[in-house]
Amino acid sequence: MRLVLFEPDIPQNTGTLMRLAAGLGVSLDLIEPCGFLLDDRKLRRAGMDYIDHLDWTRHNSWSSYRSGTQNGRLVLLTTRGAMPYTDFAFAPDDRIMVGRESAGVPDEVHEAADARLVIPLKPPARSLNVALSAAMVLGEALRQTATLVR
Numbered sequence: 001m002r003l004v005l006f007e008p009d010i011p012q013n014t015g016t017l018m019r020l021a022a023g024l025g026v027s028l029d030l031i032e033p034c035g036f037l038l039d040d041r042k043l044r045r046a047g048m049d050y051i052d053h054l055d056w057t058r059h060n061s062w063s064s065y066r067s068g069t070q071n072g073r074l075v076l077l078t079t080r081g082a083m084p085y086t087d088f089a090f091a092p093d094d095r096i097m098v099g100r101e102s103a104g105v106p107d108e109v110h111e112a113a114d115a116r117l118v119i120p121l122k123p124p125a126r127s128l129n130v131a132l133s134a135a136m137v138l139g140e141a142l143r144q145t146a147t148l149v150r
Helices: 011-024 041-053 062-067 107-112 130-144
Strands: 002-006 027-031 056-059 074-077 095-098 115-118
Touching: 002 011, 011 027, 011 041, 011 130, 027 062, 056 062, 062 107, 074 107, 074 130, 095 130
Parallel strands: 002 027, 002 095, 027 056, 074 095, 074 115
Antiparallel strands: none
């Protein structure tokens, strides 16, 4: 399983997601450009020393990510999703993607996704923080596939 960050805007969220992936033993793909310098002090602070234990790959762009060898389904977390994440059957090689905090992902990425999942929220709430969303869905995916670290 992999966690995929599409053009993140906020270094603290990115650091938190890197820490989450490292702690759960999940690989991470970071698709640039980012809305901050990747060596940003806030990124290092949020990710702490966990970043040093993270299996991650940087991609210069969406097209470079797409042209690389990718296994499994691309599962997009989006407020425009039709299926609740709790109703989805995850597989061990799924790639769970979160979009930019400010804008999500463009239509091209939506169309490339094999599944588009939503976290149901009580109105008037529209969305959750991307790090929180990724943690919820990644936890469920790992539970379903029995790949939780023990």
